Amino acid sequence: MALAVVLTAPLLYVIDIFIINMSIPAIQKSLSASDGETQLVIAGYLLGSAAFLITGGRAGDYLGKKKVFFWGMFWFTLTSCICGMAQTVLQLNTARFFQGVSSAFMVPQSIAFIQVLFPEPDERAKAIGWYGITLSIAAIIGQILGGYLVETHIITEGWRLIFFINLPVGLAALWAINRYLDETEKETGTGFDYSGSVILTSGLGALIYAITEGREQHWPSWSIGLIVSGMLILIFFVRDQKKKQWKKGYPLMDMGLFRNREFNIGLGVVLFHFMLHTAYLLMSAVYLQSGLGISALECGMYFLLHALLFMISSLVASKQLVKYGKKVLLTGLLIIFLSFVLQLLFFTTETSPFVSISLIGLYGLGNGMVLPFLLNIVLNNVPQKHAGVASGIFSTFQQTASALGISIIGGVFYSVIQSKSAQEYTLGITYGLITNIICLGIVSVMLYWLPNRLEKPTGNVKVD
Numbered sequence: 001m002a003l004a005v006v007l008t009a010p011l012l013y014v015i016d017i018f019i020i021n022m023s024i025p026a027i028q029k030s031l032s033a034s035d036g037e038t039q040l041v042i043a044g045y046l047l048g049s050a051a052f053l054i055t056g057g058r059a060g061d062y063l064g065k066k067k068v069f070f071w072g073m074f075w076f077t078l079t080s081c082i083c084g085m086a087q088t089v090l091q092l093n094t095a096r097f098f099q100g101v102s103s104a105f106m107v108p109q110s111i112a113f114i115q116v117l118f119p120e121p122d123e124r125a126k127a128i129g130w131y132g133i134t135l136s137i138a139a140i141i142g143q144i145l146g147g148y149l150v151e152t153h154i155i156t157e158g159w160r161l162i163f164f165i166n167l168p169v170g171l172a173a174l175w176a177i178n179r180y181l182d183e184t185e186k187e188t189g190t191g192f193d194y195s196g197s198v199i200l201t202s203g204l205g206a207l208i209y210a211i212t213e214g215r216e217q218h219w220p221s222w223s224i225g226l227i228v229s230g231m232l233i234l235i236f237f238v239r240d241q242k243k244k245q246w247k248k249g250y251p252l253m254d255m256g257l258f259r260n261r262e263f264n265i266g267l268g269v270v271l272f273h274f275m276l277h278t279a280y281l282l283m284s285a286v287y288l289q290s291g292l293g294i295s296a297l298e299c300g301m302y303f304l305l306h307a308l309l310f311m312i313s314s315l316v317a318s319k320q321l322v323k324y325g326k327k328v329l330l331t332g333l334l335i336i337f338l339s340f341v342l343q344l345l346f347f348t349t350e351t352s353p354f355v356s357i358s359l360i361g362l363y364g365l366g367n368g369m370v371l372p373f374l375l376n377i378v379l380n381n382v383p384q385k386h387a388g389v390a391s392g393i394f395s396t397f398q399q400t401a402s403a404l405g406i407s408i409i410g411g412v413f414y415s416v417i418q419s420k421s422a423q424e425y426t427l428g429i430t431y432g433l434i435t436n437i438i439c440l441g442i443v444s445v446m447l448y449w450l451p452n453r454l455e456k457p458t459g460n461v462k463v464d
Contacts (some may be wrong), residue, residue, distance in 0.1 A: 002117055003127055005180050007134045008173040009069070009226045010164060012076065014135050016045070018142025019162045021285040022296050026159040032344045033089040035414040036216040040093045043208050043406040044281060048100025049107075050399030051201040055192055056251050056394040057108035062192070065109045065116070066183040070174060072106030077170025084156075084163035116184055123411045133395050139356075140307045147300025160295075173202050191345040193244065194408075196252035200235045204400060206230030212409040213414060253396070254389045257382065262450055263390065266378035270397050273374060275405030276439040279365065281404060283432040284360060284415045291425030292351060302357050313368030321373060325452040329377070332369025333444050339363040340440070347429055349422040374398075377450065389393030 022041055028038045060068040079099035082168035110116055114131065118124040149161040156164075207230035214223025244251040257263055288299045317328050323396035339362040346355050382390045417424045 001176075002154065002180050003114070003130060005070075005173065005176040006113040007111045007119070007131065007168070008176070009073065009103075009106045010131065011138045011141075011170060012133050012173075013049075014144040015108050015145070016080070016099070016103075016166070017042075018139050018281070019146035020045075021455055022143060022146030022289075022300050023150050023159045023162050023283050024282065024286055026045065026157070026296065027089075027092070028173040031086070031089045031092065034282045035107075035417065036212040036411075037089045037093065038284075039212045039406050039410050040209070041096055042278075043087075043212065043403040044093045044097040044169050045103075046403035046406070047204055047276075048097040048102075049104045049198050049203065050100075050396050050403060051204065051400065052101050052104035053108060055194070055197050056105035057112065057392060058192060058250075059105055060109045060112055060184075061187040064183045064186050065112050066177065066181050067111035069113070069181070070177045072104075072109065073103050073170055073173050073177060073328060075102035075104055077166055077174070080163045080170065084160040089209060109411055110253055111183065113184075120124075134277040134379065136307065136311050140304065143300040143303045144297075147295070147297035150296035153213045161255070180189050193250050193252040194236065196241060196244070199233060199240060200252065202260045203230050203233035203237055204403065209413060211404075215411040221451040244261050253393055254329055257390055257393065260381060262381045263378060263450055264379065265446050267393070267397050268375075269450075270374050270394060271401045271404075272439045272442045272446075273370065274398050274401035275409060276436040276443075277371060277405070278402035279405035279409035280363070280436055281414070282298035282410055283429055286372045286413075287347070287425050287429040288356065291349065291429070292356070292420070294332055294353075302353070302360060305357050305361035308364070310368040310371075313365050313373055314372045316410035317373065321376070326377075326447050326450055327452065329370050329373060329447055332366045333440060333447070335366030335369070337366075337437065337440055339366060340437050344401065344430060344433050347426060347433075349426050350442060377447075380451070409439070 024038050024041065027033065028035075031037075033041075038346060056068070056072065069130045076099060079095050079102055083092055086095060087263060111131070114127045118127045119310035126348050145165070146162055149165065150158040152158045154161065165257060174420065206226050210223045210230065214220065214227070217223065238255070241251040242255050245255055267451040285299055288294050288302060289296060294302075313332070317332070320327050339359055342362070343359050346359065375391065378394045379390055409432055412435045413428040416431060
């Protein structure tokens with residue numbers, strides 16, 4: 001029962017990523033939001049999560065994992081309800097950012113509790129396996145539930161229900177956390193880098209806001225200034241982290257790890273792959289609903305084969321990774337490339353359901369051979385004693401890359417959409433896919449630079 005309780009955190013977190021993709025057209029229409037503002041509905045959530053993931057993990061060590069898990073779940077549930085009650089897109093995006101922040105304190109405790117509850121290696125491996133299965137199931141639930149709820153009008157608009165659905169689940173989880181989990185020992189020697197989190201949030205926030213809103217307003221001078229400011233803030237963040245580490249403080253990131261060439265290349269792979277992945281999910285959902293005119297529920301069903309093939313290929317690939325190393329991932333990238341090329345050829349204003357489902361499914365098949373094993377790429381040559389810190393940096397990069405993908409590649413997609421015609425959405429997905437292919441090429445080159453042999457899969461399947 002304790003395992004089921006701790007898995008509610010990743011379940012809700014991933015559902016809220018996938019469920020929103022199905023709801024973007026409805027939210028945009030209801031709140032009269034611009035394309036850039038709807039991009040921020042997703043990017044803001046990811047930004048809040050990215051900036052506070054490491055702090056959230058350390059908070060559990062310092063204050064107690066049960067306490068932080070409980071209050072993280074509480075604030076996640078509350079901010080979900082505030083999202084559902086939002087009357088303007090500004091209110092929604094503000095609440096989504098803090099929803100992301102609350103998830104950053106909630107999700108790390110799930111992984112930490114698995115370490116505590118299952119000290120034996122075999123039991124822990126099974127628990128981590130269930131963690132991965134939960135993420136896959138959450139992706140499927142998010143896609144179907146998002147489509148269903150958007151089409152449902154009970155008391156309020158359907159898109160609001162995608163946030164209110166977290167209320168009963170969150171309340172049940174809060175009761176279960178209090179009932180079935182014991183508090184863990186506190187590590188009072190652990191410190192926090194609050195200023196580092198704020199600096200990182202400010203830098204990334206400036207970049208993401210300027211890219212999304214600046215593109216829509218034809219790059220006014222303030223957007224260029226904000227991009228430059230964001231870059232300067234991120235440079236200051238790096239210097240700040242080095243200074244804190246030199247003074248034996250508690251930096252948000254251990255900058256010493258960045259002296260590892262293969263670790264840096266691995267993070268580059270994570271950056272570009274999650275950019276293309278998250279952007280692809282958004283672009284394809286908007287193209288199917290707004291371009292082809294299918295309902296949100298039908299759109300969710302279109303992704304079922306994608307999720308199924310993702311799970312199958314990831315299971316098969318996990319057994320081949322130790323033997324064939326990075327060749328498994330390169331094969332997956334080749335399949336993704338084939339999927340994108342075929343979509344460029346066959347995605348039109350009148351694409352048949354069979355073609356859409358098949359080609360999106362083909363993407364899932366290839367991605368299942370790549371995405372779940374990016375953590376292995378990053379940790380491959382990291383000393384065991386630094387694995388925890390490196391995992392935190394990996395998660396931060398993962399969420400940051402997803403936010404940047406929504407802003408940059410999503411911006412390319414929306415840049416040609418003016419009159420909201422089917423032709424424009426088709427052109428948008430074309431431009432977006434071409435950008436994704438460029439990112440795919442960069443990922444392939446980076447993988448080629450890495451050693452062929454990889455360590456045994458960790459079991460941490462990441463589908464978000």
